[in-house]
Amino acid sequence: MTVQTNDPLATAAPPTTAPRGSRMGLVLSLTLLGLLLLLWIGLSLSTQTFLTERNFANLMRQGSMVAIIAVGQTFVIITAGIDLSVGAVVGFASVIAALLMTHGFGIATAVALTIMMGVAIGAFHGFGIVQLGLPPFIMTLATLTALRGIGLLITNGQTISGMPKSFTDFSLDSYLGIPSLFWMVIGVAVPAYVLLQHTRWGRYLYAIGSNAEAARLTGVNVKAMIYLAYMISAGLAAFVGVLLAARIGIGNATQGEGWELQAIASSVIGGTSLFGAVGSVQGPLLGSFILTTINNGANLLSINPFWQRIITGALIIVIVYSDQLRRKRR
Amino acid sequence: MLIDTLPGATAAPPGSTVPILSLQKLDKRFGATHALKGVDIDFQPGEIHAIVGENGAGKSTLIKTLTGVHQRSSGEILWEGRSVALASPHEAIGLGINAVHQEVVLCPHLSVAANLFLGDEKTRFGLLRHRDMVAAAQKILDDIGFALPARATLSSLTIGQQQLVATARAATRGTRFLIFDEPTGYLTRQEAAQLFALIRRLKQGGVTIVYISHRLEEVFELADRVSILRDGALVSTGIVAETNEAALIRGMINRSVDQVHYKEQVPFGAEILRTEALSGPGFDDVSMSVRAGEVIGLYGLIGAGRSEFVQTVFGRFAKTGGQVFWNGQPVAIRNEADAIRRGIALVPESRRDQGLCLNLGVGLNVNLSIFDRLTRGPVLDGRAEKTAADRQIRDMQVKAASRDAPASSLSGGNQQKVVVGKWLNHGAKLFIFDEPTVGVDVGTKVEIYKIFARLLKNGAGIILISSYLPEVYDLCDTLHVFRRGRLVASHIGHKAGQESILTEAIGV
Numbered sequence: 104m105t106v107q108t109n110d111p112l113a114t115a116a117p118p119t120t121a122p123r124g125s126r127m128g129l130v131l132s133l134t135l136l137g138l139l140l141l142l143w144i145g146l147s148l149s150t151q152t153f154l155t156e157r158n159f160a161n162l163m164r165q166g167s168m169v170a171i172i173a174v175g176q177t178f179v180i181i182t183a184g185i186d187l188s189v190g191a192v193v194g195f196a197s198v199i200a201a202l203l204m205t206h207g208f209g210i211a212t213a214v215a216l217t218i219m220m221g222v223a224i225g226a227f228h229g230f231g232i233v234q235l236g237l238p239p240f241i242m243t244l245a246t247l248t249a250l251r252g253i254g255l256l257i258t259n260g261q262t263i264s265g266m267p268k269s270f271t272d273f274s275l276d277s278y279l280g281i282p283s284l285f286w287m288v289i290g291v292a293v294p295a296y297v298l299l300q301h302t303r304w305g306r307y308l309y310a311i312g313s314n315a316e317a318a319r320l321t322g323v324n325v326k327a328m329i330y331l332a333y334m335i336s337a338g339l340a341a342f343v344g345v346l347l348a349a350r351i352g353i354g355n356a357t358q359g360e361g362w363e364l365q366a367i368a369s370s371v372i373g374g375t376s377l378f379g380a381v382g383s384v385q386g387p388l389l390g391s392f393i394l395t396t397i398n399n400g401a402n403l404l405s406i407n408p409f410w411q412r413i414i415t416g417a418l419i420i421v422i423v424y425s426d427q428l429r430r431k432r433r
Numbered sequence: 434m435l436i437d438t439l440p441g442a443t444a445a446p447p448g449s450t451v452p453i454l455s456l457q458k459l460d461k462r463f464g465a466t467h468a469l470k471g472v473d474i475d476f477q478p479g480e481i482h483a484i485v486g487e488n489g490a491g492k493s494t495l496i497k498t499l500t501g502v503h504q505r506s507s508g509e510i511l512w513e514g515r516s517v518a519l520a521s522p523h524e525a526i527g528l529g530i531n532a533v534h535q536e537v538v539l540c541p542h543l544s545v546a547a548n549l550f551l552g553d554e555k556t557r558f559g560l561l562r563h564r565d566m567v568a569a570a571q572k573i574l575d576d577i578g579f580a581l582p583a584r585a586t587l588s589s590l591t592i593g594q595q596q597l598v599a600t601a602r603a604a605t606r607g608t609r610f611l612i613f614d615e616p617t618g619y620l621t622r623q624e625a626a627q628l629f630a631l632i633r634r635l636k637q638g639g640v641t642i643v644y645i646s647h648r649l650e651e652v653f654e655l656a657d658r659v660s661i662l663r664d665g666a667l668v669s670t671g672i673v674a675e676t677n678e679a680a681l682i683r684g685m686i687n688r689s690v691d692q693v694h695y696k697e698q699v700p701f702g703a704e705i706l707r708t709e710a711l712s713g714p715g716f717d718d719v720s721m722s723v724r725a726g727e728v729i730g731l732y733g734l735i736g737a738g739r740s741e742f743v744q745t746v747f748g749r750f751a752k753t754g755g756q757v758f759w760n761g762q763p764v765a766i767r768n769e770a771d772a773i774r775r776g777i778a779l780v781p782e783s784r785r786d787q788g789l790c791l792n793l794g795v796g797l798n799v800n801l802s803i804f805d806r807l808t809r810g811p812v813l814d815g816r817a818e819k820t821a822a823d824r825q826i827r828d829m830q831v832k833a834a835s836r837d838a839p840a841s842s843l844s845g846g847n848q849q850k851v852v853v854g855k856w857l858n859h860g861a862k863l864f865i866f867d868e869p870t871v872g873v874d875v876g877t878k879v880e881i882y883k884i885f886a887r888l889l890k891n892g893a894g895i896i897l898i899s900s901y902l903p904e905v906y907d908l909c910d911t912l913h914v915f916r917r918g919r920l921v922a923s924h925i926g927h928k929a930g931q932e933s934i935l936t937e938a939i940g941v
Binding site: 297301302303305306307309310313314316317318319320321322323324380381 | 793802805808813
């Protein structure tokens, strides 16, 4: 469908030389990209092992999974919500994928069913938030706890192994010199970017995060959009569960512990506002790879892993605070 | 302006001594809005002084200036003859100036006693003395004749009872000057009687009372003197016993801004909407209709049920009775999206809370209602989006840095143009405007009225809710008056005078 406006007063539109509103986001993205490159340069100079093909591929693989759930998380946070369940969904999905593959399902079928199950979990979140009126924090905290329990229950606390080799090999593959897991990030990020920036549903997500009442009075189906955001988040988390199962070769309900916090941290470092209506797709991607680089670099520099957590916490405060300063100054 | 002068306006107030509070040429501006224009009022110790005026006459601004919430732009405030700054609520309370607001401003989760002593708790060695506070609170409530349990959680009380708690709190902290802002809005008759008894006792105790109310019968029951405000200026101050309701209403009505209310008469078309005996939350048995090219005004005091009525038509609330007809057909409008799909647009009362996505761009805000038309397949047509936004911004003469400037960066009037403007392209057939000109300057008002004219020429009908009588009076082809949830009178054309319409709305 093309444009149709029924305003009889319409006249030729003047060319406005308007500055792009996303300029602010662009500045932050470039700053984060600069920070990431700075970290890489610093680590290349200070260690001999960082700038090796093996380590770099490893870094990409490590960062990919949190990057994907951070993108999903960002959809939810833009609506001024939060999804605490993504880590649990990752673990649960690894179990489901492993169980399906070890019980005679083909790889493609197992992957599709697992992702559909994730989408269904997201729909359940939407149901609790929209229909039952529960706060997103509570609703997803409840499923975080419950999904771990269900996963442990159906596996009896055991690890599920014995998945086809062609499946587990996928995580080690590369295509055009880039790890296949990183291709998955691109495969998620591009449609996510189009959805968020180039469809009306993306505009609606921002509008809901800014003022849900105004959006509803303008005819936006707020309930359906909230369902959509949580279904995307949980669906992507389930997809990451599949990737994780391939990478570690097992399904285990306790996997992905604390990943929800890493996803939120990546998103926030990438400029997403927890108050809603501010966020992008590139932001959480950069944020997650910065966090992964810090961990990777700390390992290579033999820094006490306990320090890594402290550095990550401090970094979140510094980046978000400086971003707020910059916004206030405008 | 002889007609506006009350009999007795020049008479000396009773027991005239040094005024406890004296306003001299008090002026307050908010940007381009001139909210108070050189107001002179003397408040005598121990009098009950009523202030009346239409919505927007400056009563709220006056209260906020007296309680230190707003600072005056110019003029003097004398407290017992001494100039005071009144720079903060803290300073006002320190002098003994307190206010009871229309909306309860207390902590609903705490007990009545905790609310009464909030900020002034009784302690021993830094620990709260719960039992003492409950006992003291109960004694206060009993003393002033409010039958309320001190131990109860505030939210378990009715709004009226909560209002009494707020009154008790304001009355018992060394208060010497107590302002009531529409205190009986939520009170039952019995609660109102308790409140009046307390006000009289406070007066006997030497407390000066300022009483603001739309209900003129209360003014005549309680007050010693009454001041009339209109468009931010003092019309007159007089002794209540020497005036009457007709004189007060005459004083409250404004006749000087007729020329602002721009109106083009358009021939009426077919009926768009009709309600028959429609009932819902806060209103009962409302029957009315809107034709193409017609402006229907809904006038009444705040809380008269007008907003609830239109929101029910808009699908926000479920109706409890009656029927809505759209283009002659009975319809059930289930929700807002349903209403918008049929061609009903609602421009809400609060642009900040309900109308705008403040931290998003102007372009997104004006396009929000028509994004489904700006897509090519599933993807937005970026150029169409920009074109639509730019045309809208230019058509509406919105003063914005760019289409990407956040809506929060616009002035109030320009924000309102965005809220109205997003519907221009949408092509709705019925537009509901809920108080569209509150807090906008005269120039923007005229532009909003010109938008009305364009909508009418396009064959749309308009329902206009306004608490500002001259506006609805001048703009509307048919004027319906609401009072306490009912449609009490309808006027076609301009046969009835503004005085009689205001009288119908107040119900004297």
